[in-house]
Amino acid sequence: TKSLKETLQEVIPAKQEQLRRLKTEHGQAVVGEVKIENIIGGMRGLKAMLWDASVLDPIEGIRFHGHSIPDCQKVLPPAPGGKEIIAESMLWLLLTGQVPTTEQTRELSRELAEKGELPEFVETLIDSLPATLHPMTQLGMGVAALNRESSFQAAYERGIKKSEYWTHTLEDCINLIARLPVLAARIYRNVYRPGTPLPAINKDLDLVGNYSNQLGYGDNQSLTEYLRLYIALHGDHEGGNASAHTAHLVGSTLSDPYLSYSAALFALAGPLHGLANQEVLRWQLAMQKEIGDNITHENIKDYLWKTLKSGQVVPGYGHGVLRNPDPRFIALQEFCNTRPDLKNSPIIQLVTKTSEVAPDVLKEHGKTKNPYPNVDATSGCVLYHYGLTEFKYYTVIFGVSRALGALTQLVWARALGLPLERPKSYSMDALEELIKK
Numbered sequence: 498t499k500s501l502k503e504t505l506q507e508v509i510p511a512k513q514e515q516l517r518r519l520k521t522e523h524g525q526a527v528v529g530e531v532k533i534e535n536i537i538g539g540m541r542g543l544k545a546m547l548w549d550a551s552v553l554d555p556i557e558g559i560r561f562h563g564h565s566i567p568d569c570q571k572v573l574p575p576a577p578g579g580k581e582i583i584a585e586s587m588l589w590l591l592l593t594g595q596v597p598t599t600e601q602t603r604e605l606s607r608e609l610a611e612k613g614e615l616p617e618f619v620e621t622l623i624d625s626l627p628a629t630l631h632p633m634t635q636l637g638m639g640v641a642a643l644n645r646e647s648s649f650q651a652a653y654e655r656g657i658k659k660s661e662y663w664t665h666t667l668e669d670c671i672n673l674i675a676r677l678p679v680l681a682a683r684i685y686r687n688v689y690r691p692g693t694p695l696p697a698i699n700k701d702l703d704l705v706g707n708y709s710n711q712l713g714y715g716d717n718q719s720l721t722e723y724l725r726l727y728i729a730l731h732g733d734h735e736g737g738n739a740s741a742h743t744a745h746l747v748g749s750t751l752s753d754p755y756l757s758y759s760a761a762l763f764a765l766a767g768p769l770h771g772l773a774n775q776e777v778l779r780w781q782l783a784m785q786k787e788i789g790d791n792i793t794h795e796n797i798k799d800y801l802w803k804t805l806k807s808g809q810v811v812p813g814y815g816h817g818v819l820r821n822p823d824p825r826f827i828a829l830q831e832f833c834n835t836r837p838d839l840k841n842s843p844i845i846q847l848v849t850k851t852s853e854v855a856p857d858v859l860k861e862h863g864k865t866k867n868p869y870p871n872v873d874a875t876s877g878c879v880l881y882h883y884g885l886t887e888f889k890y891y892t893v894i895f896g897v898s899r900a901l902g903a904l905t906q907l908v909w910a911r912a913l914g915l916p917l918e919r920p921k922s923y924s925m926d927a928l929e930e931l932i933k934k
């Protein structure tokens with residue numbers, strides 16, 4: 498069977514040709530206009546980035562190389578004995594556009610397990626950090642430090658041909674994906690379970706099976722399956738979101754994948770992006786405390802209004818692009834519905850009931866363009882139910898996941914020879930001058 502690299506080698510020429518055609522034959526085609534509101538409105542809606550692995554439709558949600566989430570759940574190989582999509586099969590699809598066989602998926606799992614060990618100096622660095630330093634800061638620091646091992650950086654210094662960039666980038670990306678969960682588990686242990694031993698990597702387990710094991714939840718198959726699904730579904734959400742876009746921007750300077758992804762992690766750490774799942778849980782627990790056991794639609798509605806009237810956003814609702822309930826939210830809720838322990842869990846019931854009331858309240862409030870739940874409305878609450886109650890750690894799990902999509906695009910940016918990203922900016926005075934013309 499073909500390896501991941503061999504498969505990529507086969508698909509790259511056709512994509513290079515497609516890019517050449519777009520550039521030479523359609524370079525002057527117009528796909529949209531730029532309005533002042535785009536420039537001052539966070540570039541929302543501006544069609545200005547190339548990102549091949551996934552496209553986000555405002556109504557349907559995300560598709561990975563044309564595959565919807567339910568499609569992926571049908572065709573992508575799970576872990577042995579499991580049912581959910583795993584990181585390896587999602588990564589293969591994102592990178593190559595092809596659905597891997599079970600054998601290819603297992604080989605990739607083994608390769609990742611073999612490459613997972615952290616260099617000793619990174620272990621020492623992480624172990625020396627204070628437990629009071631946010632786990633996301635620690636993760637970003639650890640990932641940046643891994644760049645001492647960068648094959649791309651070393652090859653660039655040696656002076657390699659542009660056509661060879663992608664192979665070194667791929668090597669770095671695979672090494673980073675292999676090491677991220679090990680680094681993330683080490684941070685978890687140091688901060689929340691100090692003094693407990695970190696289990697060694699099991700070469701027969703998939704990436705997330707090992708991650709769950711190293712976190713200390715390997716005996717909980719339901720949680721392990723949930724983490725597999727969570728990490729596969731959070732892997733990519735097209736290019737414009739802050740973390741993916743950051744990796745792309747930094748990578749466009751030919752900074753290596755470790756530095757590019759480290760920067761992306763710090764974008765993910767913001768409360769309007771990856772930190773939202775932590776915020777949702779905090780908010781749902783505060784709601785639970787206030788309304789007690791009497792969970793009615795009316796009580797939830799009052800709490801929602803209280804949040805909005807105090808000038809806060811309702812965490813887990815709204816989206817920069819989506820205009821419908823997030824299919825990732827739906828997939829995670831379905832996961833809960835198939836498991837009685839989760840279905841009957843007070844926190845999940847509260848999430849479900851909130852999602853029945855919040856859209857109407859947000860519509861009446863009249864500000865958000867999307868009154869529906871996004872994936873964060875439920876993702877952290879499931880972890881909480883399973884006893885992984887350390888909120889501050891939730892974004893780290895997201896950070897382990899987002900590497901799948903962001904690093905895929907770095908490989909392709911090098912394979913396609915994409916240029917430095919450098920948009921034009923204007924001052925307000927210069928914009929006013931432009932309007933006069």
Ligand code: CMX
Binds near residue numbers: 770805866
């Ligand atoms: N509750 C209350 N008000 C909201 C809201 C919400 N959930 N979502 C948007 N709004 C408000 C905005 O704050 C904005 O108000 P102002 O005009 O006063 O600034 C207005 O509605 C219009 O915003 P929008 O165009 O609908 O949304 P944006 O594209 O600007 O922002 C997002 C998108 C996600 C940042 C926003 O909906 C939000 O803050 N949601 C809550 C946080 C959250 O769940 N984030 C996770 C997103 C998913 C992810 O990236 O992982």
